[in-house]
Amino acid sequence: MTKEKILVVDDEEDILELVRYNLIREGYTVACAAAGEEALKSAASDPVDLIVLDLMLPGIDGLEVARRLKLNPGTKDTPIVMLSAKGEEADIVTGLELGADDYVTKPFSPRILVARIKAVIRRRSGAVAQESNILNVRELVIHRGRRHVTAGGRSLELTYTEFQVLYFLARRPGWVFTRSQIVDAVRGDDYPVTDRSVDVQIVGLRKKLGRLGTYIETVRGVGYRFIEN
Structure with missing residues (x-):
């Protein structure tokens, strides 16, 4: 372990x-x-x-x-x-x-x-x-134990990877993470890292989050972060 x-x-x-x-x-x-x-x-x-x-x-x-x-x-x-x-x-x-x-x-x-x-x-x-089984970020509620997310009161259907990426970013708002760090956190060190694989997950997440997709910010040349407010 x-x-x-x-x-x-x-x-x-x-x-x-x-x-x-x-x-x-x-x-x-x-x-x-x-x-x-x-x-x-x-x-x-x-x-x-x-x-x-x-x-x-x-x-x-x-x-x-x-x-x-x-x-x-x-x-x-x-x-x-x-x-x-x-x-x-x-x-x-x-x-x-x-x-x-x-x-x-x-x-x-x-x-x-x-x-x-x-x-x-x-x-x-x-x-x-x-204490943190449920993560509340403004209009976003992430239930880690149930692997369930609501955005503005609307229930979302996320894939395993989308949920992992969202939770990883949301639990440290304001922190900037590289694509490699995101993949390591979600899949582990031995998972092949490509910019495209992370970008695809982010695109899918933003689409499902709708107007709350702006919570995930692209940091040009670095990676992504979950905005604090």
Whole structure:
């Protein structure tokens, strides 16, 4: 089963590699960043399922990174596990109040860190399954469990792929996705990617959505996005 993607942010190369190694061994896909600005850019351009965030970073520190992540509509719901040598009660409280899901102090046990990460992902997965089974975007209602869509109160008959593309775009309004990212999300990495295959699905979706087809915007030279409002 495909595991979640995790972004690890730490300016200490040894710790970055230690965390990366242990997460990959558990089957997770891992991205790394060594500075706050790099982390923010990575999280904005390549969505992840969880962020392991060191607090003492060069430039933008971890607390400020957390604040900005929680202010960004595209990353505000991404779970954060803070990892820091700052282990005073006040530091931990500050981190949790900023929206961190857990706080692990250095030095740390890799096994305990991985267990904490798994627990956060489990909790979030359960919450998402309950809370976001139905996605409402203005006049569009997408019921993921029933694979049913209504547009302006009108029931739509979508193919499997059309539904997957629509749900993928609608769950992150404002985000721009390339055609390759769309195909990977819908069909998997081994599916042959062509601009034409994605464009055909978008054309079909817009036609079935009618006047709500304008919700899907073409970003010339890049791909598509679901407009925010």
